[in-house]
Amino acid sequence: MPNMNDIEDCGVTLVSKTLACSADELFEGDQVQRIQLSLLKWYDGARRRLPWRGDMPPYGIQDQLKAQVKIESAVRSPAIVWEEQRQRVPPYFTWVSEIMCQQTRVETVIEYFLRWIKKFPTIEALANASEEDVNLMWSGLGFYRRARFLHQGAKTVVEKHGGTLPSSVQELKAIPGIGDYTAGAIASIAYAKPAPLVDGNVIRVLSRIKAIAGNAKNKHVVTLCWKLARELVSAGRPGDFNQSLMELGATICKPTNPKCSQCPLSTHCAALAETKAPEIMNGKPLVFDLTENDRERAIARQVATSVTKYPLRATKPPPKEEIWCVYVIVCEGKYLLLKRPNLGLLANQWEFPSLPWLREDQILPPYAGRQALVNKFLDENFGIKTNKNTLRVDLGVQEHVFSHRKHQMHVEKLQLNANEVPHGMSLARMQVDGGKECCWVDVAEMKIDKGDSGRIAMTTGMRKVLLLCQKGRGKSENALTVKPKRSDPGRELFNAYFRPCNNGEKKRARPSYSAASNECGRAMQAPTMPSAKRRKEVKLSSYFSTDLRV
Secondary structure (H helix, E strand, O other): OOOEEEEEEOOEEEEEEOOOOOHHHHOOOOHHHHHHHHHHHHHHHHOOOOHHHOOOOOOOOOHHHHHHHHHHOOOOOHHHHHHHHHHOOOHHHHHHHHHHHOOOOHHHHHHHHHHHHHHOOOHHHHHOOOHHHHHHHHOOOOOOHHHHHHHHHHHHHHHHHOOOOOOOHHHHHOOOOOOHHHHHHHHHHHHOOOOOOOOHHHHHHHHHHOOEEOEOOOHHHHHHHHHHHHHHOOOOOHHHHHHHHHHHHHHOOOOOOOOHHHOOOHHHOHHHHHHOHHHHOOOOOEEEEOOOOHHHHHHHHOOOOOHHHOOEOOOOOOOEEEEEEEEEEEEOOEEEEEEOOOOOOOOOOEEOOEEEOOOOOOOOOOHHHHHHHHHHHHHHHHOOOOOOOOEEEEEEEEEEEOOOEEEEEEEEEEEEOHHHOOOOOOOOOEEEOOOEEEEEEOHHHEEOOOOOOOOEEEOHHHHHHHHHHHHOOOEEEOOOOOOOOOOOHHHHHHHHHEEEOOOOOEEEOOOOOOOOHHHHHHHOOOOOOOOHHHHHHHHHOOOOOOOOOO
16 A cells, blocks of 8 residues: 555554545545445434524433434435524524534533524624623633634624625635634535534544544644545535534543444444454554654554544643732722733733732742732722721632643732722723723622623633632731621520539420420421521522523
C-alpha cells in the first residue's frame, strides 16, 4: 500500500500514513455507504429531543421520541419527519445552538437557548440589543467570548447580508466567531449542504473507527479527521448525518464508559476489533501512528483492552494559578461593582473590586497586606478613607477554576457608612481607574440565577464570592459582634422531662395526664426546629432562586 511504513512491536502494527492518502486507503469498498446507512437509521430512532431541531418539549430524552418515530414511520419515513421539522427551524437557531453547545453540555444549553430565543427571536433583534442585555442572557453559561462574537456576528449579518445568514461555508467563515466547525454545522444542518464538521465528539468517534493513535489536540489527527468526515458526509442528508456523528459521540461513544453493545458502527470500529484481536484477527491490529512523543508511542504499541484507548490522552498542563484579592464593599445595603476591560478574560463583565496579588515568590497574601492594598485603591479612586471603626471581615479563600487557569480569591468584606463615601451612592455609573465603569447596586439588581430579573450579570466566580459573603463566615475586625443565643432543641426536650432538685440532681418531671395519653405524648415531643442548613437556604432563597422561568 503506498505511503505506508509498518512498524511492528508489542502486539500491534503502527502504520505511518501521510495525510495525502486517498479515500480508497481510508475506507474499503462500500464501507462509506454502509456507515451512512447504519448511522442514519440509528439516529432516526434514538436522537434526543432538542428545541433547535424543531422538537416540542419535553427535551433531552430519547424514549418518547422512539415511540413517536415508530408511529409516524408507519405512514412516512423518519427522514421525511425530520426534514419537515428542520424546515421549521430558522438558520439563526442553528447558529445560536452550535455556539452555545461549544464546550458546554447540551442539557445545560437547553434552558439558556429557550430564554435567548425568547429575548432575541431574530438576528435583527440580537444585532439591535445592547451589550449588557446580551451578557445578561448569557450570564452563567461561561466562555463569555462566545456571546461577544455572536453579538458582533449578528451585526455583521445585518450590515452585509441584510439579516439573512449566508449558506456557503466561505461566506459563513467571514462572520466573526464562525470557524470551520460552525460553518460546516450551519451549512449542513440549516441549508442541507454536504459540508463536513469536526468537533471533539467527532474526533473521538473517528479515532476509534480507524484506530488513530494520537491525541485530540494533535493538528495531524484533526486534519485526518476532517478528511475522514469529508468522505463520510451524506449528500442526501448531510445535516442529519453530521448530527448523528456528534450524537453518537455524546451518548454512545463517550470518553469513559462507552456503550459499545449499543453502537450502530461496532462492526466498523477498529478500536473494538483491537480489543478482540486474538479471537478475530490472524495478524496484528493496524493502528494509524500519529503520535507526538515517546509516551504516546509506547501507549499506541500496546493492544487495546478498551476502545477508550483512542484518542490518546494529551498531556494537559496544570492550570495557571493566580492569586486575587477580592473585596465585597457594602454601604447601606448596596454593593460596589466594577466592569472589567473589554478585552481578555471575562471581558466587560461586572465583578467585585478585585486586585491581583503580584509576588514572584507566590507567598499567600497576609490579611494586613490585603487591607493595605484595598485602602490605597479606595482612597485613590473614590476618596474613601477607611478607619478603625470600619467593619472588616476576612471571609477566607474561594477558588474558581477556568479551563486554563485557577483563581485563588482571598475575600474581604468591608461595611462602610454613607458619610465615608464622598461621591455618594447614586446608581449613575462613574468612571474610575483608567476608564473602568463602576456602580452601586443591591442584591436584587444582580443576575445571580438563570431565571431572575437582575440587570447586572454576575459571573460564576463572583456568584461564589457573594454566596461566601452571605454565609457570613470569617473573622471580624474593629467591631464588637454579639452572637445571638441559639436555640437548642435537645436542651428544650431535656428541660421538658427534668426539673432541678435541691441536691443539685435532675429528677424526671411527672407528665400531665389531664389529656389523653396520645395527646400527652405529642405534648412531650420536642418542637420542630429547622436545621442549620435549612435556615441558610431560607436566608438565601431570595438571592438564589431555583425557579427557571423561560
